[in-house]
Amino acid sequence: QVQLVESGGGVVQPGGSLRLSCAASGFAFSSSNMHWVRQPPGKGPEWVTIIGPDGNAQHYADSVKGKFTVSRDNSKNTLYLQMNSLRPEDTAVYYCAKDIAWGFDYWGRGTLVTVSS
């Protein structure tokens, strides 16, 4: 069965960095576009980024452009999100999701990132 398991969340000070991981299994990861979506506590989701199957194509929301970098290691079936210059407004649960036709099918359970001093 398809599984997406995020990890790497935690508490980080403003200005700090964090790298999230998403371990994928149960589907052809190396053939799939993958997304990161975040959801601040008590608010709606916000799309963050998408990466193509071979990692060469990436697109970002304006709110994270230049701060976040998405990457993947197809040999490890793992998706990453490198987050730099973090601010309190980046506090959210971060989900990885598998792409289908401009939308999503499978989602992970998310990992919480808290940016606070």
Added chain:
Amino acid sequence: QAVVTQEPSLTVSPGGTVTLTCGSSSGAVTSGHHPCWLQQRPGQAPRTLIYDTTNKHSWTPARFSGSLLGGRAALTLSGAQPEDEAEYYCLLSYTLDRRVFGGGTKVTVL
């Protein structure tokens, strides 16, 4: 930056029908926006019900359907069940790097 609008809350009777809509401040929603509908219950991750306007996943109950209605994307729930009480979000994709969620609709089954 386009704003995606949804009804803040809707109430439906058990067994009843309700339609949630999703509009865009930039004009009519079309199939080119590839509307996607998510369901999120409290404390859970979102799950996708509808993608690309009308397509269902294997786990999408038959009582949910997606469409375009009067320049908006629509999610219709026919025969509401207590377990359908949740927050519902739509996503519109304007370009490869501009994908915007609506603010969500809280559906109460009462």
